[in-house]
Amino acid sequence: MPSRKSAEKLKTVRPSGTADENFFSLVYEVTRQIPRGRVTSYGAIAAALGAKSSARMVGWAMNGCHRIKPKVPAHRVVNRNGMLTGKFHFDPPERMEELLKKEGVKVKNDQVVEFKKLFWDPGEG
DNA sequence: ACGCTGACTATTA
């Protein structure tokens, strides 16, 4: 069973009943559903999971995105302004906008162009 | 165990 799901094992799991690993898994899942050439925000994902107030946790979950099995397009996740705030967390920081541009998303000054138009809501998928 | 930090967001000044 638990073969790869341990992706977010970076914390030992807490039986307290708080965020738990489920939240992390959901974040990764939703992030994977982002269509190519589209982007979304941390808050949108958090809200889709019922934790709109915990947008930070989404960002924190992204911390382990690179070690997950199915690659997670974290580059498609930006802040609510469309700014690539997490670009510095990528292997090479330039990788984020590089991938976005490759998918057809224009990036200017670390910010997604026409972000409002390219925005994808997890609930619509 | 306490406190700071952080890939966020909304509100208030």
Added chain:
DNA sequence: CTAATAGCCAGCG
């Protein structure tokens, strides 16, 4: 308009 503050919750010293 911009700047500062509060709320969120998990990880680390």
